[in-house]
Amino acid sequence: MSTATTPPNSGQPHNCAHAHAHDHAHGHGHPHPHPHSHSDDDATPPLAAVQDIHFTYSGSAEPVLRGASLALRPGRRIGLLGHNGSGKSTLLHLLMGLLRPQSGRVLHRGVPLVSETRKTREADFVPLRREVGFLFQNSDDQLFCPTVLEDVAFGPLNHGASPAEARAVAEATLERLGFAGFGSRVTHRLSGGEKKMIALAAVLAMQPQALLLDEPTNDLDPHTRDRLIAILAAHSPTHLIISHDWDFLAHTCDSFLTVQDGAVRTATHTPHTHVHTHTGGDVHHHHG
């Protein structure tokens, strides 16, 4: 994101203060892990954000989220922690418009998609979904086309690419991830690890600005897991990852949040501190 674009709400002190509070929370322990300057971040609205979200599943008495806020800014690599059922996945589904909150706002580059004052339509989320790719927990939910090439080309085709263009983009993406020649493979014959990587290729083929990954290392063998870490390091400048795999988060993220009591907080017990105190945490990584 360049500094040349004038943010629409730069004149509103309230928004700035809000963004600043978030920044401070995220950057704990890693003041400037991203290439952008601090003032730049303050002035530019985040790529995607949820503000003060309240959400209860229908048929349930207990609310999952009570005033949760989260902002995804370019250059940020966030790890999202929390217990099972704490509402991490729910939060991402709300951000992507797959669920609608009972109250609160969802914004795309400062533009409200969901708010108290407007009626949200499915089409409102199309620009956001173009810029933010979502990797599902279960690859079988995501890979529904018969062959790998068709699956990877599905997004580009939906976004108006011609079949030839979509094929070219899909093949280039597969090659970039080290899966050249996988195009004609039949999806259901792939191994679990291959499925996860092809699902990632399908998301990356849409050339998103940021990625949301929901427990990407579940059922991955160590080799595929290392490959995923390398791919994220090379191709994903901005992402938010839900995971219980602390070692993986330590490799792929530089700030850590947790969902607790229905709200997003700065993680006090981060993968970094965990890895250092843990006897098995002999991973090599660099700070700053």
Added chain:
Amino acid sequence: MHISEGVLSPAVLGAGAALAALGVATGLKRLDYDRLMTVAILSSAFFVASLIHVPIGPASAHLVLNGLLGVMLGWAAVPAIFVALALQALLFQFGGLTVLGVNTFTMALPPVLCFYAFRPMLSGPSRLRGGAAFACGFLSVGASALLTAAALALSGEEFSAAARALLLAHVPVMFAEGVVTALVVSFIARVRPEMLAFTSTAHG
């Protein structure tokens, strides 16, 4: 029970193909692209359920559940059953290309009738639900067996004994189907009641 290739007369094969084409076209017309994936997933689930063999005394029969499929999918059940039979032909060589029409017709007409007859009682809360579900499974398989036997008997005098035997053999299967359909519906009603009100088509 699917009739294999090379048995039926040309007239019966032709009529079956024409009726099946009509049914498949109607079903596809009423099926939105939006719900295509859901219909595909549900019909693959019914396909897998049909691989379950339940013991009936010393013998066993595989589940059909085509009545319940009809109640949930309506007219979309016809292309769904056509696809399932095509897959069976490709995977196991049960049935085949020329009998695909006849087999689709005999297996898919009863479900469509079940949709109109039993859907109201199955999709809402009803004290009659258990009985309706039993009747749905019992009658659907019975009607399919009857149509299959008719296709056989219409193909020549010499097949009438086999047709009668086929029908007779399906009587215990009808009871098993009725019981299992009632139990499946009661399971879904407890676990996921909104599933019974799923509509695969924009106009019912």
Added chain:
Amino acid sequence: MLDEPFSRGASRLHLADPRCKLVAALAFAVCAALLRSPGPAALALLTGAALCLWARLPLPRLLRRLAAVNVFVAFLWLFLPFSLPGAPLLRIGPFPGLPDWLAPNWLSLTATDAGVAQALLVTLKSNAIVLAFIALAGTSDITAVGHAVARLGLPDKLALLLLFTWRQLHVVAQEYHRLRTAAKVRGFTPGTDLHTYRTYANMAGMVLVRSFDRAERVGQAMRLRGFAGRFHMLAEPAGRPGDRLLAAVIILCAAALLAADILQPLAGLP
């Protein structure tokens, strides 16, 4: 169970364009289904066997598949030989030594030459079509068949339904096997009782409910990738040159068999 044992291979038939093979298989099946005399039907069976030989299909699996298909044919053999008038070949009953209530009149049956000929004809035709179908359609995987269906001009909704059902079938089947294994390790042994029926019904119900939930997640995944009610297909590369010729030859053979079948009585051949 959901594997496609005949689809892998390097024979000329495996490499041919599935569209050409499907058209040829359909033409062969229709022609063979119309045959009325054993001579041409036997030739059709030979043609089917020759195609399987050419495709170099694994013989044990092929025979096992044929055995399963012939269950229905065997069922017909129980009735057909006794169902047509003709010269008697085999008589069962009447049983003069037995009382009437034990061996009533209808139990005495007579197998005739016409009846046996009819059963034989059905057997020849049925196996001929199945062999040709395995050699032609079975040598492509189902994904390729699905694409061929769309490119042959059938409705794309039908092709998509076939492809998506096939894709999901594997996921659902895996789920069902997990459920069945879980029941087995907890000591479930099927029998003809309500407990068995309830257990199977719960499994079937669970498979349906989980599939319904998955349908929702897959729908979400599609929407996130820009799906708006329209599927776009990638063009597939065409087959090899000569595929059309191959299909034409098979179709001509089938047509010749049918012609021979029709002309045979006219020419007064045996």
